[in-house]
Amino acid sequence: MKIEVDIEESRNQNKKESLNEIIKRIIFICKNDETFKVNKKILSIIEYEKKLIEKNSNLLKLIQKSDQMYNQILNEINELESKNFSVRVTLLESIGEELW
Numbered sequence: 001m002k003i004e005v006d007i008e009e010s011r012n013q014n015k016k017e018s019l020n021e022i023i024k025r026i027i028f029i030c031k032n033d034e035t036f037k038v039n040k041k042i043l044s045i046i047e048y049e050k051k052l053i054e055k056n057s058n059l060l061k062l063i064q065k066s067d068q069m070y071n072q073i074l075n076e077i078n079e080l081e082s083k084n085f086s087v088r089v090t091l092l093e094s095i096g097e098e099l100w
Contacts, residue, residue, distance in 0.1 A: 030036045
């Protein structure tokens with residue numbers, strides 16, 4: 001019985017070692033394979049492209065908001081200039097009436 005257990009443990013150990021050796025070889029091949037390197041580079045470029053697209057989208061949103069704010073400020077300036085002109089006209093009319 002003890003001999004059978006030892007044989008079984010030895011088989012399991014051999015299987016583990018074989019499996020580990022296969023995994024090491026696969027990892028070695030993947031690391032040294034040019035297509036693997038190229039694919040890895042392509043994946044990193046794709047990720048970088050996605051980030052750039054997202055940043056571009058955010059930048060476009062900021063530009064749109066800044067354009068809206070700019071137009072709003074221009075409108076407010078025009079309204080103030082119009083009110084300022086009205087006040088000037090009123091002041092000039094009242095000064096003119098006082099002079100006559």
